[in-house]
Amino acid sequence: MKLIAIDMDGTLVSKQLKVTKANKEAIQRAREKGHMVVIATGRSFDEARYTLGEAELHLPLICVNGAEIRNEKWEKVTSIPIPFKQYFNVEKALRANNIYYEVYTSEGTYTDNREKAFKVMKDIVLTSNPDATEDDVHKAALRRFKLGTVKYIHDYDLLMEREGLEIYKVLAFSSEPEKVANSVERLKQIDHLAVSSSANNNLEITNADAQKGFALEKFAKLNNISLEDTMAIGDNYNDVSMLEKAGISVAMGNAYDEIKTIAKFVTKTNDESGVAYAIENYLEERKTSLA
Numbered sequence: 001m002k003l004i005a006i007d008m009d010g011t012l013v014s015k016q017l018k019v020t021k022a023n024k025e026a027i028q029r030a031r032e033k034g035h036m037v038v039i040a041t042g043r044s045f046d047e048a049r050y051t052l053g054e055a056e057l058h059l060p061l062i063c064v065n066g067a068e069i070r071n072e073k074w075e076k077v078t079s080i081p082i083p084f085k086q087y088f089n090v091e092k093a094l095r096a097n098n099i100y101y102e103v104y105t106s107e108g109t110y111t112d113n114r115e116k117a118f119k120v121m122k123d124i125v126l127t128s129n130p131d132a133t134e135d136d137v138h139k140a141a142l143r144r145f146k147l148g149t150v151k152y153i154h155d156y157d158l159l160m161e162r163e164g165l166e167i168y169k170v171l172a173f174s175s176e177p178e179k180v181a182n183s184v185e186r187l188k189q190i191d192h193l194a195v196s197s198s199a200n201n202n203l204e205i206t207n208a209d210a211q212k213g214f215a216l217e218k219f220a221k222l223n224n225i226s227l228e229d230t231m232a233i234g235d236n237y238n239d240v241s242m243l244e245k246a247g248i249s250v251a252m253g254n255a256y257d258e259i260k261t262i263a264k265f266v267t268k269t270n271d272e273s274g275v276a277y278a279i280e281n282y283l284e285e286r287k288t289s290l291a
Helices: 008-013 022-031 045-055 086-094 113-126 135-148 177-185 214-221 235-245 258-262 276-283 285-290
Strands: 003-006 037-041 061-063 068-070 076-079 100-105 106-111 151-152 166-171 193-196 200-209 230-234 247-253
Touching: 003 022, 003 166, 003 214, 003 285, 008 045, 008 113, 008 276, 022 276, 037 214, 045 061, 045 106, 045 214, 061 086, 061 214, 068 214, 086 166, 086 177, 100 113, 100 214, 106 113, 113 135, 113 151, 113 166, 113 200, 177 193, 177 200, 193 235, 230 235, 230 276, 235 247, 235 258, 247 258
Parallel strands: 003 037, 003 230, 037 061, 106 151, 230 247
Antiparallel strands: 061 068, 068 076, 100 106, 100 166, 166 200, 193 200
16 A cells, blocks of 8 residues: 655646546545545645535645644644744744744634735745736635634634634744744754744744654654655655655656655646646556566
C-alpha cells in the first residue's frame, strides 16, 4: 500500500478553487487500487471540507499545516496547538510591526478586520494561480469569504477566555516586505515555532511540531505505512517538509522554482490537473525502479 498526500490550494484545486474532474477520478482510481489518499492543507477543517464536499470526496485530512489530523469520517484524531504563552509572544512580535493577522482555532478562523481578511484571501488565490485574471482572483476570494469560514471578532483577547479553545495557527499578512522580515526575526526568538509561507506576503505560524512533514509521518505510522511508500504533491513553502519526507515527491508545474528543485518530479499545473498526471505517471515509479 502507498499513501498519497495532496496539498489543496495551487495543487488539488484549480484557479476557480474547485477539484477538477480529472483529479477526482484519479484519486478514486488510486483508492480503488488500495492506495490511501490524505489531503494536507494549510486551510482550516471547515474550509477544506467544503471544497471536498463539493467534489464528493470524503478523504482524511491534515489541516492547518499539520496542527490537526482528521480521519475519513472527519473525526479529530490529533491536534497540536500553539500554547497560549507562545501565542501572546507571537502577538507582540506582529503588533510591534503593525502586521495584520488571523487566528485559526479549534472553533474556527477569526479576523478582527473584514477588509484585510478579504485582501489576504485574494493574495492566497493569486499566489496559487499567478496567471489568473484580476476578475478570477476577485471572484474566487469572494467565494471563499462568503462561505463564512472566517468569522469576525472585534478583540482576539475574547477568544482566549473560551474554555477548551486551541490555537492552531496564526496567519499574518503585510504588503510591506520589510515588516514581514522584521517580524520573522522577532518570531525566531520564540521557542518551538514553525514559520512558513503559502503566499507572497504572508507568514504561517504554528507549533514547531505542527508541520505537514511531521503530520504525514504521524499519519503514515497510524496506518502502518512506511514513509518510503508515500507520495507527496505540493506547490509552496509550507509543503517543503512533507516533500522532503515522502518517498516520492512531486512539485506542481505552477510551483516556485525552489520547490521544484526539492521535488523528485514536476507535474503539470493545477489548472491542467497536475495531481491526476502525477498519480497516473509517478505512483508506480518506485515499484518500477526496483523491478
